[in-house]
Amino acid sequence: MEIFRNMWRRKFRSFLTIFGIVIGIFAFTVMGSMALKLNKMIDGGKKYITGQISIMPKGTDFATGQMSGMLPIDTLNKIGKVEGVEAVEGSVSLAVDEPNPDEPISMNISTPATIYSFDTTSNFKNKNWETLAMKEGKLIDKESADNDISIGSTVTLDKQWKLNDKVIIRGKEFKVVGILDKTMSGPDSYVFMKLPVARGLYIESNPFLKSLRDRSSEAANISDMELAKLSPETRSQIIQAKTFKVEDVSTMAAVSWKDGADPEQVVTRIKDQFKDEVVVLSPKKMGETIDKASATMNAVILGSAMLALIVGLFSIVNTMVMSISERTKEIGIKKAIGASPRSIAWEYTLEAGVIGLIGGAIGLGLGTLTAVVLNQKMASKGAEIFLIDTNFMIAVITFSFVIGLIAGLIPAIRASKLKVVDAIREL
Amino acid sequence: MLKVKNISKQFVSGDTTVKAVNDISLSVPEGTFATIIGKSGSGKSTLLALLGALDKPTQGQITVDDKDITKMGDRHLISYRRDSIGFVFQSYNLVPNLTALENVMLPMEFAGLKTDKQKKRALELLKIVGLDDQKAGRRPARLSGGEGQRVAIARALANKPRLILADEPTGNLDSQTGKVIVDLLKKLAKEEKTTIIAVTHDESIAAASELTFRLKDGKLIK
16 A cells, blocks of 8 residues: 555656556557467468478469469379379469459558369368368368358458358359358468369469460361461460460469378479479478568567567656655665665565556556457458457566566665665764 | 663764764663753764664674674664664654554564554554544644654554664654653653663753763763
């Protein structure tokens, strides 16, 4: 009680000091919740990406994500025969929404809804991701119709699509047969459809591939003699169209390894045999890259919040130094009537801790409220950007108390060492 | 009870050395109300600080109940002051944020007594010094000078000390209130068998005491 009375004695000063901590803890709570959410999403993604060997077409631009879209099926079949490989599955992904020519660049916080193909005939299984839990309906399978789709939780909210709805994607009609449970990672934004259907949409979206497909049957009927009579440019186009196979269209492929096999050795073997044809992404290296990026992101997010907190910490130190200076006589009295240096030090350290705790509680409350409100605003798009975690909140409040204790420690120790006679200045 | 043998206290300030207390020897029996009288600057407050183990003499010996306090380490002195000495200051020096009751409980809290026992004894002591329960709940700012000094005396008695040291206990009070305080100290010395040594410049207080020591320029004079 004496602590609160002492704080009340200097209301304005106490308010300013607490306010400094409030700002620091508010920033820490908001940024920390954002980091937690991002980490959870990254963890989900990392789990997925390290559960398979990813194959990309040669010529993929990793900076822009631009892909050639061609992974020849023959090459994938050969990869399937490499020692240690269990299964290979080609896949296609593209945005659900066609690009808007009036808005070529869109600033979206959330991941846009993405078509993700599902090869219902493949026996490929991601080592870290056995199955996707469903909230409603089912995940498309072998028995599903070609126009059946299963959608992620974010897609449901963003597009307002419900189970059994008939929806239009890129001019084609589909039926929603399943809605996934929230995964806090990639699949929340996915629209799963059968691979051949996804391929068809991809080809339609790519003028070059579309022209190859459209001309392939016509080109098949042109004899070699007729081919030789054509101009070199036209001849080359016809040859491309002749050799075009729809099955060669894949934006990436996933490789699983046999039980007991070392995935990194499998990666090496694939690289050795197919380095001129494909880009192979090792699960270990991908994991390391993600960890590095995640660590940097966390450092930036939390580092900025820590700066605000350090300012708050110094404000407590300043307040305690001033407070002790004003209460020197009181310290002398207490020492004269039997207070030990330890009890004096503890009294002032605790007072600083309480300031930290009060500031922390208010900052945490405001930060959590902000996160909840912003999440609610983004919930309609399924794009919550904060993760509100009880353990984190407990950690923040404990941390603010400890920060207060630390800030008060040195002034408190100085107070405990004051000489009684000097402090009282009467005797 | 209290034996002081050839104590001196020197203060050095730059090239100047000041002997605030110069070769003083005295003794005070148990249960005595004694006064140390002298003008301002005579060294009485310094002597009181030495007797109360708030400061250490440059030379000499102070024995309280056969314990040589001049040889005690800092930790020992803390518990000695807490358990054996009560202080009454001129400006009462009560903790402003605590009520009268809480101020009296404070030394007992430092001694590790349980809160309910602290409260019980504190109320008893306030009764002895003539303060009712209502005033016990007030903070020092809402007490009169005399009431504040009574609280200070009650606080000094909290841990049943063998020795109470009072520095100008009536210095900030009117004569009537001062007389009341002095009578209280006399009564406590007799009834509680506590040795009380008060430092004062007031001859009337010296006259009321059983034993008087006169100081001039740091020395005892007759």
